[in-house]
Amino acid sequence: MNLLDVVILAAGKGTRMYSDKPKVLHALAGKAMVQHVVDCAKKLDPQQIVVVYGHGGDAVPLALKTSDVLFAIQEPQLGTGHAVQQAMSHLDDEGQTLVLYGDVPLIQHATLHQMQQAGSGLTLLTVNMDNPAGYGRIVRNGQGDVTGIVEQKDATEDELLIREVNTGIMLAPTRQLRTWLAKLRTNNSQGEYYLTDIVGMAVADGIAVHTAQPGQEWEIHGINSKSQLAVLERTWQQVEAQRLLSQGVTLADPDRIDVRGALGCGRDVEIDVGCIFEGNVTLGNRVQIGAYCIIRNASIADGTQIAPYSHIDSSDVGENCRIGPYARLRPGSKLHDDVHVGNFVEIKNSEIDKGSKANHLSYIGDTTIGSRVNIGAGTITCNYDGANKFRTIIEDDVFIGSDTQLVAPVTVAKGSTIGAGSTITRNTPEGELTLSRSKQMTISGWSRPVKKAISK
Numbered sequence: 001m002n003l004l005d006v007v008i009l010a011a012g013k014g015t016r017m018y019s020d021k022p023k024v025l026h027a028l029a030g031k032a033m034v035q036h037v038v039d040c041a042k043k044l045d046p047q048q049i050v051v052v053y054g055h056g057g058d059a060v061p062l063a064l065k066t067s068d069v070l071f072a073i074q075e076p077q078l079g080t081g082h083a084v085q086q087a088m089s090h091l092d093d094e095g096q097t098l099v100l101y102g103d104v105p106l107i108q109h110a111t112l113h114q115m116q117q118a119g120s121g122l123t124l125l126t127v128n129m130d131n132p133a134g135y136g137r138i139v140r141n142g143q144g145d146v147t148g149i150v151e152q153k154d155a156t157e158d159e160l161l162i163r164e165v166n167t168g169i170m171l172a173p174t175r176q177l178r179t180w181l182a183k184l185r186t187n188n189s190q191g192e193y194y195l196t197d198i199v200g201m202a203v204a205d206g207i208a209v210h211t212a213q214p215g216q217e218w219e220i221h222g223i224n225s226k227s228q229l230a231v232l233e234r235t236w237q238q239v240e241a242q243r244l245l246s247q248g249v250t251l252a253d254p255d256r257i258d259v260r261g262a263l264g265c266g267r268d269v270e271i272d273v274g275c276i277f278e279g280n281v282t283l284g285n286r287v288q289i290g291a292y293c294i295i296r297n298a299s300i301a302d303g304t305q306i307a308p309y310s311h312i313d314s315s316d317v318g319e320n321c322r323i324g325p326y327a328r329l330r331p332g333s334k335l336h337d338d339v340h341v342g343n344f345v346e347i348k349n350s351e352i353d354k355g356s357k358a359n360h361l362s363y364i365g366d367t368t369i370g371s372r373v374n375i376g377a378g379t380i381t382c383n384y385d386g387a388n389k390f391r392t393i394i395e396d397d398v399f400i401g402s403d404t405q406l407v408a409p410v411t412v413a414k415g416s417t418i419g420a421g422s423t424i425t426r427n428t429p430e431g432e433l434t435l436s437r438s439k440q441m442t443i444s445g446w447s448r449p450v451k452k453a454i455s456k
Contacts, residue, residue: 002095004096005048005174006046006050008050008101009084009100010034010053011053014223014224017229020056022056023102025056028223031260034060038051047092048069048090049070050071052071081197084181091174104221118171119210120173120208122198123172123212135165137164138162145209146199146209147203148203151196173207180201184198240259252272260276260277263283264281266286271289272291272292275293275295278296282298284319288306290310291308291309293311298329300317307322307343310324312329315332318337320338321341324342330348334352337355339357343360344360346365348365350368354371357373367393368391376402377403378403378404380404382405383408398413401435404418404422405423406424410424412424416432417433419433
């Protein structure tokens with residue numbers, strides 16, 4: 001296979017987006033459009049990827065700074081041919097150049113691989129559309145050979161009837177591409193250097209022009225407005241839903257799920273309506289996700305149930321746990337097997353060992369909890385003194401009574417019991433009852449405050 005370079009055109013302003021953000025940085029399925037294209041291109045194992053940017057200054061390079069790509073600036077922006085010219089200094093004449101678009105985010109690896117297999121010469125990605133308005137038409141001769149591409153604004157009435165359209169994605173021999181680009185002229189209605197003009201040059205040079213078609217039409221849909229972005233978002237979510245269904249996942253409503261990253265599921269997984277999955281999420285066998293949960297960069301092991309309205313972020317959950325409803329696991333939380341985290345409980349940067357539970361209205365932060373621990377309702381680990389964080393350690397078989405404050409750094413020793421309503425500031429002895437309460441008293445003659453009359 002020939003050496004491959006990839007050029008991604010990402011310089012457009014996106015006027016119809018009505019945004020200060022460059023068009024290609026608007027997100028689809030939780031990721032910038034241009035990042036989708038970069039990630040797809042990398043699957044082809046190219047020598048290098050060159051992103052041509054322009055509008056928005058350095059916003060695009062900054063957004064892609066960890067993606068191991070090269071950049072070329074297009075300033076001013078004089079059309080697609082001019083944009084590719086800006087990348088030519090980075091390309092190897094002995095290979096091929098694949099031209100992609102940063103605002104066509106859902107192009108798939110299989111389609112690009114098909115283009116690579118089409119044969120030597122110039123390969124165009126085309127598609128047959130019932131309504132081709134706005135697209136350049138593929139012009140063929142009587143033998144069916146491609147003779148050129150005509151843009152909509154330059155097309156004759158007969159050419160406007162053509163249903164096969166150019167997607168803009170093409171694969172060209174780099175040495176010839178360099179020559180063709182140097183010959184481009186601006187004698188068209190837009191006064192721009194059209195990349196599509198190289199097709200006629202290839203034909204004139206006797207270079208074979210091949211075509212390939214995408215597996216699905218949505219792969220080549222470009223984004224020029226928030227409305228188009230919203231439509232393609234739902235299209236992709238339907239694709240993701242069908243993927244999950246085909247793998248045996250039960251979705252309460254395939255139209256009400258959002259996958260903004262990679263979601264892997266075991267067998268007999270059930271997902272209720274309105275759930276959002278972000279980043280890399282793994283659900284084990286028999287996991288049940290209740291309605292309107294948000295799960296981000298998390299691993300949830302076999303048999304665990306997540307009740308509705310729970311948020312899990314950058315955390316690991318063991319087998320047969322019970323989480324929620326309205327629970328929140330913040331980054332750095334690790335729950336071992338058979339842990340219960342109930343309603344309005346927040347866990348942050350903490351580890352909870354097997355069989356422990358915090359069922360109601362508690363905050364557990366920067367804490368290590370052993371096995372078989374009971375955290376009573378309203379318990380708080382006071383981990384922050386206003387400047388520094390400190391850790392709380394709760395050893396195995398501890399019982400923490402309701403409305404307890406554990407002021408870190410502090411260790412509650414194995415088998416300890418903490419009486420309800422206590423504030424614990426020192427380490428507790430093993431196996432003992434520890435509590436801190438004022439003596440109960442009644443104040444005779446005390447009256448509740450009354451609202452003062454407002455003078456007129």
